[in-house]
Amino acid sequence: MTALVIEHLEKVYTDSYSGDEVVAIGDVSFTVERGEFVSVLGPSGCGKTTVLNTVAGFADPTSGTVSVDGREVSGPGPDRGVVFQGHALFPWKTVLGNVVFGLRMKGVKRREREERGREFLELVGLAGFENRYPHELSGGMRQRLGVARVLANEPAVMLMDEPFASIDAQTRRRLQEDLTRIFEERRPTVFFVTHDIDEAVFLSDRVVVLSPRPSTVQEIVTVDLPRPRTWKAAVDHPGFRETVARINGLLAVDAVRDRDGAGDQESDGSAADVR
Ligand SMILES: Nc1ncnc2c1ncn2[C@@H]1O[C@H](COP(=O)(O)OP(=O)(O)OP(=O)(O)O)[C@@H](O)[C@H]1O
Known part of the structure; x- marks a missing residue:
């Protein structure tokens, strides 16, 4: 389709x-x-x-x-979910808070959204960083978080x-390989x-x-x-x-x-x- x-x-x-x-x-x-x-x-x-x-x-x-x-x-x-070059993350939210934001907006219950958030963080290699803030991450990690955040919303087009x-x-090479694996x-x-x-x-x-x-x-x-x-x-x-x-x-x-x-x-x- x-x-x-x-x-x-x-x-x-x-x-x-x-x-x-x-x-x-x-x-x-x-x-x-x-x-x-x-x-x-x-x-x-x-x-x-x-x-x-x-x-x-x-x-x-x-x-x-x-x-x-x-x-x-x-x-x-x-x-449509957009992964920006400049991350566009919420600096005041934790890593998990950033990933589940869209699910929260959709009204997904807390338990389910946290479960899904953790699943997508695992997928992009950020398991264990749930409670960190974006400024505590490297540029590459922030970009992974941007990808996880969009994927978690399951948009029709990313x-x-x-x-x-x-x-x-x-x-960059590692992120490209990760993106390919995720895809x-x-x-x-x-x-x-x-x-x-x-x-x-x-x-x-x-x-x-x-x-x-x-x-x-x-x-x-x-x-x-x-x-x-x-x-x-x-x-x-x-x-x-x-x-x-x-x-x-x-x-x-x-x-x-x-x-x-x-x-x-x-x-x-x-x-x-x-x-
Ligand atoms: N808001 C705007 N107002 C006026 N002109 C614009 C605007 N946005 C883009 N342009 C012009 O439109 C053309 C296409 O811009 P765009 O950024 O889409 O190209 P691009 O292929 O993504 O460029 P690059 O490869 O350099 O990132 C350029 O000439 C740009 O200057």
Whole structure:
């Protein structure tokens, strides 16, 4: 069953300083099936975060529609859970308090929510930290907590906007492996935004490659890698290297087009800013 449908999404912003119109998203359509992990990749400024914000209900489309489980999105809702880059945890609540917050809002009884909260903390490797506060955790642990908090609510779609971008490379790899394991165990529906091609390929079932602004879907690449996945197995797998090379090629074409001025006239030349 299809969990998320994005149809002919267009987004035009008006620059608050100059009053100029910026066409962030030209025409973007794609779907995410239930239990599927889909990443969105594209040059810097092509509108990846805008697509995610529109799905989250934080931004309205200029035209086009976004539907989750058959219902058109018209604002934020509990059917979509967002894991932010900057954690967005409640600093005054304990680790367990943060995880069970959404369940409390839904009216789940204390015993059951604490049971579920502990289960999700265990899943993300934070068992034993229930009574700590977010400031007592490392950046990686806070990000795990962000994931546990969203998973505990069992949203129809889990939205992740570069959740590991500000985390050191070694920890990031571990978190990516943990996320893959959690995905394989629980099969949430995930919509993931990233700059990192390796990360997108390692985590995803499909990768949506966007063109430079005003963005369109350049290609949707299916990742043919067996699960369960580990970094060790992935880097040795020819399919992993081929898929990374293919996406690299797609984005390199964008960078050349942009440099030669054939792309977006307002480009700041950062189209090659895809790690
Ligand atoms: N609130 C806003 N008002 C005006 N312009 C905006 C606003 N938000 C985003 N933009 C512009 O829309 C375009 C797309 O931005 P967005 O952040 O969605 O891109 P992105 O692909 O996620 O970028 P990055 O890869 O650098 O994180 C950019 O040119 C940005 O400057």
